[in-house]
Amino acid sequence: MPDLDAVRRDLLAALGPDGVGVDPLTRRLYARDASLVEGDAGLIAFPRDAAEVQRVLRIAAAHDVAVVPRGSGTGLTGAATPLHDALVVVTSKMTRIIEVRTEDRLAWVEPGVFNLDLTEHLRPLGFHYAPDPSSQQVSTIGGNVNTNAGGPHCLASGVTSAHVLALDLVLHDGALVRLGVEGPLDPGYDLRGFAVGSEGMLGVVTAVCVRLTPNPPAVRTMLLDFADVDDCARTVSAIVAAGVIPAAMEMMDRGIVRAVEAFAHAGYPTEAAAVLLIEVDGAEPAVDAQTAAVEHAAAVNGVGTVRIAADEAARALLWKGRKSAFGAIARIAPHYHLHDCVVPRTKLAPILAGVYAIARRHDLVVTNVFHAGDGNLHPLFSFDRSVPGTLERALAASDELVELCVEAGGALTGEHGIGLEKRAFMPLMFSQESLAVQACLRDAFDPSGRMNPEKVLPAGARCGEFAAAAMGRAGALPEGTWI
């Protein structure tokens, strides 16, 4: 076991008293993220720049202590939950927007910058940062990079990895490397692409070069209501089949619409079985053409009414309904378990039927608000933990849900990540050999295994065992080979 007192002394010497958290309250605060899992934070470091991050990681290396990188802690899977008294490295004091270069369509920012703050900073320049996770008011760019965050507007523009050109990463031993390039040609392997979404298991991100997206000249936001959930799901496919990729296409079922209306008064129709919130953008003629195609696809699939936001205030109100969904569900029950699986979008209707059946079977309330255009479901089971047996039922329902989605050809997670919560499910998607290769590649970045250990990869997937087996086949290893 590492000597935490010695680590604390070294950290205090390197960062000063403001840079280190040792008291019980702070340790409690950083013992978890926004998931249901609670861990143990040994010490908490608050470095102010990349050089301090390097110092912190050298200290961690000297004392052989595990490191958990963390932004705002809004993650939903336990990826930022420290285990066994790990050192939590919080980047919330690294909040500089280092430079904005509109001609190059890029900006360099420190990891602690809030997602929404960046977009607000860019707006007057005619640009924005496209990924917009629902947590964007409080989630950081560094956290977004580590989870490869998505959001409603990722349907047309892609998730975080499509908007990160390069990043600076401090490795387990304190070395600083730049992955990716500002320009259009990266001569090496796409290490940047591998690092985005790596959930803190490769190193600590100290700077991010993000791509700037020009603000669209025109935007149109529509709310479509349906008396039948299947019609709503079919409309999603019909819109895509018509050659339209909306900027956003969000589906909400009756349960969530009613909760949202009671909370946000956004004017959503509470009698509908489901609604679609659709946004199209681009040049004015492109917006007109897409709107017409959406209206046609909805009409042939039994839409009730199509409301088009007449002005910016009406548009903001429609989005307020969507974005307040997770505040609103607190009115249903005190606790919730939120999922994030992805299914082929043509299977949305039968999968949703399956989700309702699972909820019925386990006597749980389920509501659905999700990125329908991507097939990215967010079923939300609401429950009261204080009722004995309820948490167990919620977890059993979650297991069935994950299996349902993967069996349909889907994936475990579309934007939240694997973390602690879903690592046991990884063998549903990947063979042992594929998991072992993932483990080995992770080890190539972090041979020490101290960067956010016990996350993402299931307990059995280790590089060493597998490398031994591979060696047996390949014969003797050439000199200089790293294992």
Next chain:
Amino acid sequence: MDLIHPAEAGEVVDAVRSGRRLLPVGGRRHMARRGAVEVDAELWTSALDRLVAYDPAEMLCVVQAGMRLGELRAALADGGQEWPTDEPDDATVGGVIAAGVDPVRRLRVGTLRDSVVEMEVVLGDGRLVTSGARVVKNVSGFDVHRLLTGSLGTLGVITQVALKVRPLPAARRTLVTREGGLALGRRLLDALRQPAAVLAEPDRIVVHLEGWPAEVAEQEASVRALAACEATEEPPVPGVDTFPGSPIVVEAGIVPSRLEGTLAGLDAYRALSGVGLTWIPCRDAASAAEIAARGEAAVTCRAETPEPSHRERTALEERIRVTCDPGDTFAGRT
């Protein structure tokens, strides 16, 4: 030189485990990017050419890596869609991915690396690995396929991929202006907001437009308001094919704000405005080396302290290569 023509992934595994040094070969369109390598055999993917699954409503297409782009384009056109690449018809899907060539039209259609959502690959020690999933959005596990994209055949043989495809544009238009220059290219880019491509040359600009018919008409009017031009049928040709008469064409990735300084004094170039990818024809190896050095100096503007370690990055890349190809089957050791 031996030639191996596997028709399924299992045969690729056998070939890789045979102990010979191999060069994976697709359509031979991007071999120059890898440079000369000494191997015992070429492993051709030409018999791995099946369309595995395609449902236009999913906007995904699963193909074996040896499929030619011409064949893929025809299959996808039936569904009113395309895989966004501007490489030639006789290139293979796997070859384009291994070479990591982005489409000329990337401002509109995105980058190549974001269009590969799932991959099956045989690594250098014969492990058959899958990565990603057949859905448009997925963050499950580490993306091995990201490393293979652009790896030039040094990590493994790509055998199958799932590709994110997109609707074919309803309208397309290509315009060529009578004047050229980087400054005009920049003005056109600013005026158009989302063109498919603006290719600046010293004496003309080629503007590729695509989208909804009324949108393209509006963009064409914007171009004509800035510069006299004619419509042509010129396709969005990748740059290295732009100067057929030139013995050497240097491809450089230059940060857009440094284009003017870097290309100063050159009387021939083709630069992708807003992106910075540039092709420069050269008479001989010496001038090519000089131009390449200028390009390398202009890949970034940011110089911060602490400075990232180039040596550590190189070491990291080598550890990744050895992880995937411990026996140097693909002759990638540097």
